[in-house]
Amino acid sequence: MSDFTALMLHETDGKVTPSIRRLADADLPAGDVTVRVEWSTLNYKDGLILGGLGRLVRTYPHIPGIDFAGIVETSDNPAYQPGDKVVLTGWRVGEIHWGGYGQKARVKAEWLVPLPDGLSTRQAMALGTAGLTAMLAIMALEDHGLSPEVDGEVLVTGAAGGLGSVATVLLARKGYHVAASTGRASQHDYLKGLGATTLIDRAELSGGAAKPLLAERWAACVDSVGGPTLAAVLAGMKMRAPVASCGNAGGIELATTVLPFLLRGINLLGIDSAQCPTARRLAAWSRLAAEMPLTLLDQLTTEAKLADLPELGARILKGDIRGRVVVNVAAGA
Numbered sequence: 001m002s003d004f005t006a007l008m009l010h011e012t013d014g015k016v017t018p019s020i021r022r023l024a025d026a027d028l029p030a031g032d033v034t035v036r037v038e039w040s041t042l043n044y045k046d047g048l049i050l051g052g053l054g055r056l057v058r059t060y061p062h063i064p065g066i067d068f069a070g071i072v073e074t075s076d077n078p079a080y081q082p083g084d085k086v087v088l089t090g091w092r093v094g095e096i097h098w099g100g101y102g103q104k105a106r107v108k109a110e111w112l113v114p115l116p117d118g119l120s121t122r123q124a125m126a127l128g129t130a131g132l133t134a135m136l137a138i139m140a141l142e143d144h145g146l147s148p149e150v151d152g153e154v155l156v157t158g159a160a161g162g163l164g165s166v167a168t169v170l171l172a173r174k175g176y177h178v179a180a181s182t183g184r185a186s187q188h189d190y191l192k193g194l195g196a197t198t199l200i201d202r203a204e205l206s207g208g209a210a211k212p213l214l215a216e217r218w219a220a221c222v223d224s225v226g227g228p229t230l231a232a233v234l235a236g237m238k239m240r241a242p243v244a245s246c247g248n249a250g251g252i253e254l255a256t257t258v259l260p261f262l263l264r265g266i267n268l269l270g271i272d273s274a275q276c277p278t279a280r281r282l283a284a285w286s287r288l289a290a291e292m293p294l295t296l297l298d299q300l301t302t303e304a305k306l307a308d309l310p311e312l313g314a315r316i317l318k319g320d321i322r323g324r325v326v327v328n329v330a331a332g333a
């Protein structure tokens with residue numbers, strides 16, 4: 001197959017428009033590995049890119065899709081051979097480099113990792129950037145003292161979203177008590193099914209912290225939301241608790257004081273999955289393959305095709321997507 005189908009974005013007079021196109025291999029950018037993409041996903045960042053928001057894409061026409069899994073078709077790098085199954089997340093693929101919403105992608109070998117043992121390409125993408133980021137957050141919390149023996153609940157904000165759903169399952173399966181904060185009361189039963197034991201209305205947190213320090217409530221936090229929510233979280237953590245900052249769905253500003261850090265020893269940990277070093281990335285994928293219950297992963301995943309993405313992209317920005325969406329790229333439009 002030398003021609004392939006892709007969802008492309010074009011920009012005219014500042015307006016970004018998606019369309020399904022047929023492309024040739026010669027259209028692909030430079031890179032040493034060409035991958036036949038089987039599955040991609042929809043993440044919040046993809047929603048921004050599909051909507052032409054956030055100044056994440058600088059050059060059009062563009063193929064979005066911040067992550068993908070597929071099979072190596074050709075390789076000029078000895079690390080990969082034709083037929084190898086691979087996964088890509090991060091490295092600004094789908095932003096400044098063409099991404100996974102095309103049936104072929106050409107990338108640098110060092111951006112790829114081998115498909116983890118025990119996962120199909122579909123399951124790897126059901127986890128995707130959101131799942132990898134959730135695991136990196138949990139690893140960071142554990143590096144800073146969190147263990148199931150620690151007294152108290154682990155808070156997950158944006159819990160019914162993709163990252164939040166995976167984090168909730170992974171934490172609950174490890175034996176943590178999970179407090180899930182969501183803006184959607186309709187998803188409370190879903191979150192209990194993932195293992196959450198306490199449900200919190202996001203309005204409790206999204207107004208920010210009324211005082212520099214609030215009652216000590218949580219032993220750790222995986223935060224997808226940022227903004228005033230993160231400020232409220234920091235003020236309400238138990239002594240020495242770690243907080244993993246993974247996302248900005250609720251805003252990029254952080255209006256807090258130093259008191260949670262000085263008087264309670266709170267550790268605010270930044271989670272960057274896009275340029276995470278390969279050794280850490282491999283460790284996280286290996287743990288995901290071992291620790292994520294695949295039946296539950298399947299339950300929190302819905303499937304889409306390339307042509308569905310413009311509508312789904314608008315929905316994820318409104319917080320209207322539950323769990324994870326995988327995109328069957330191999331199936332075409």
Ligand SMILES: C=CC(=O)SCCNC(=O)CCNC(=O)[C@H](O)C(C)(C)COP(=O)(O)OP(=O)(O)OC[C@H]1O[C@@H](n2cnc3c(N)ncnc32)[C@H](O)[C@@H]1OP(=O)(O)O
Pocket residue numbers: 042043044045129130133157158159160161162163164181182183184202206223224225229246247248249250251271272273274316317318319320321323
């Ligand atoms: C997919 C993950 C990544 O891209 S990780 C890469 C590293 N991080 C970044 O690049 C930051 C940019 N990305 C984000 O901020 C993402 O939102 C994310 C990492 C935090 C989560 O992405 P995901 O794909 O899981 O998004 P969802 O739309 O599925 O879930 C988001 C969750 O947040 C709720 N939410 C949205 N807006 C607000 C708001 N203003 N205040 C509070 N909460 C908000 C949204 O409704 C979802 O949770 P819910 O349970 O429905 O409340």
